[in-house]
Amino acid sequence: MTALASAARPNFDVETIRADFPILHQQINGHDLVFLDTAASAQKPRQVIQAMVDVMENDYANVHRGVYALSQRATDKFEAARGKAAKFINAPHEDSIIFSRGATEGINLVAASYGQRLGPGDEIITTELEHHSNIVPWQIIAEKQGAKVLFAPMDDNGALDMDAFRSLISNRTKIVAVTHVANTMGTVLPVQEIARLTHAVGAVILVDGCQAAPHMPVDVQALDVDFYAFSGHKIYGPTGIGALYGRPEILADMPPYQGGGEMIETVEKTGSTYKEPPHRFEAGTPAIVEAVGFGAAIDYIQSIGLEGIGAHETDVAAHAEALLRAMPEVEIMGAPGAKTSVLSFNVKGAHAHDVGTILDQMGVAVRAGQHCAQPVMDRFGVHATARASFGMYNTKAEAEALAAAVAKTIEIFG
Numbered sequence: 001m002t003a004l005a006s007a008a009r010p011n012f013d014v015e016t017i018r019a020d021f022p023i024l025h026q027q028i029n030g031h032d033l034v035f036l037d038t039a040a041s042a043q044k045p046r047q048v049i050q051a052m053v054d055v056m057e058n059d060y061a062n063v064h065r066g067v068y069a070l071s072q073r074a075t076d077k078f079e080a081a082r083g084k085a086a087k088f089i090n091a092p093h094e095d096s097i098i099f100s101r102g103a104t105e106g107i108n109l110v111a112a113s114y115g116q117r118l119g120p121g122d123e124i125i126t127t128e129l130e131h132h133s134n135i136v137p138w139q140i141i142a143e144k145q146g147a148k149v150l151f152a153p154m155d156d157n158g159a160l161d162m163d164a165f166r167s168l169i170s171n172r173t174k175i176v177a178v179t180h181v182a183n184t185m186g187t188v189l190p191v192q193e194i195a196r197l198t199h200a201v202g203a204v205i206l207v208d209g210c211q212a213a214p215h216m217p218v219d220v221q222a223l224d225v226d227f228y229a230f231s232g233h234k235i236y237g238p239t240g241i242g243a244l245y246g247r248p249e250i251l252a253d254m255p256p257y258q259g260g261g262e263m264i265e266t267v268e269k270t271g272s273t274y275k276e277p278p279h280r281f282e283a284g285t286p287a288i289v290e291a292v293g294f295g296a297a298i299d300y301i302q303s304i305g306l307e308g309i310g311a312h313e314t315d316v317a318a319h320a321e322a323l324l325r326a327m328p329e330v331e332i333m334g335a336p337g338a339k340t341s342v343l344s345f346n347v348k349g350a351h352a353h354d355v356g357t358i359l360d361q362m363g364v365a366v367r368a369g370q371h372c373a374q375p376v377m378d379r380f381g382v383h384a385t386a387r388a389s390f391g392m393y394n395t396k397a398e399a400e401a402l403a404a405a406v407a408k409t410i411e412i413f414g
């Protein structure tokens with residue numbers, strides 16, 4: 001299986017890719033499944049599923065503690081996944097990768113640990129484009145420390161208003177927390193420029209990379225960011241695992257997030273001492289099987305190549321967008337210049353949930369709701385949208401199936 005996962009695939013071929021995803025080959029409500037909810041969670045290729053079965057059948061034991069061979073093998077596979085995650089985002093060292101349950105936990109870790117340095121009058125800047133997981137942890141720590149959370153606004157197209165961002169940032173700013181790609185409209189934020197402005201005032205920057213990592217090459221050193229969080233299940237791996245990159249010199253000075261086994265050096269009745277990062281931030285038995293699946297997902301993506309994946313997805317999403325824009329009854333939310341393969345829309349006179357339900361009747365799976373981004377909905381004055389999001393396995397024929405299903409919805413709501 002490992003050989004299959006790492007075999008190079010220089011030419012992007014969507015049919016070969018589709019053959020790797022068993023779940024895609026089924027009918028829903030009498031129609032071929034058209035899965036357009038990859039931004040919520042991506043489907044899993046056989047290579048990931050097999051890697052997880054493999055470790056459970058052959059190499060499973062608890063990690064880091066056993067002196068016996070099986071535990072050593074499990075530890076090697078677990079730690080290899082850390083190395084793969086480091087290479088995937090060009091982190092300077094694998095010790096700068098902390099395993100988390102996902103992006104949400106990674107952001108909470110930074111807020112709860114690094115955030116302890118905040119004091120009254122300090123400011124955290126986030127944006128109106130964020131998923132709730134890059135808002136709420138900052139509100140919690142700001143309230144505890146007497147700090148403030150400021151929101152950089154977006155423009156009418158759904159792009160970040162950089163002039164407004166520049167006017168918000170000051171020497172009161174201590175943390176800037178921005179998404180790399182917005183989950184609602186696919187807006188790509190100018191992270192490198194935001195990092196430059198952040199460092200110019202002596203603050204640190206955390207980037208929520210959940211919706212970027214599956215679609216574009218990420219280089220945390222070139223971006224010059226201090227923290228970068230992403231989730232395994234959005235990059236075709238399992239749930240329950242993700243990675244948080246932290247700049248080594250910053251991690252070295254951060255207190256633990258949670259206490260327990262695995263993260264300590266000594267425990268005495270009078271107090272405890274902690275391991276060096278990343279283990280200081282990984283209390284308890286980790287998600288061993290999931291980490292192996294996460295590593296296999298990274299192998300899988302890299303065997304295809306993110307440039308090819310991103311170009312294909314953009315092509316399919318642009319086709320879908322053109323078809324929907326041609327329908328006067330459809331309102332597409334935002335038109336940011338730089339974007340990935342996400343499309344949020346409404347059908348005039350219909351609730352997004354009804355649209356989603358009718359599309360499902362035709363085998364088309366889209367998400368409907370607020371997408372954990374209430375400030376985005378408020379900014380556009382809508383309660384909810386239907387969202388079609390595209391992955392490496394989607395085809396132009398599926399974009400057409402979406403358009404046909406939307407046309408049917410318009411007919412029904414006449």
Ligand SMILES: Cc1ncc(COP(=O)(O)O)c(C=O)c1O
Nearest residue numbers: 102103104131133183208210231
């Ligand atoms: C932009 C963004 N950030 C954070 C998250 C949270 O990810 P997770 O639920 O895997 O922690 C999501 C999930 O939809 C997301 O799209």
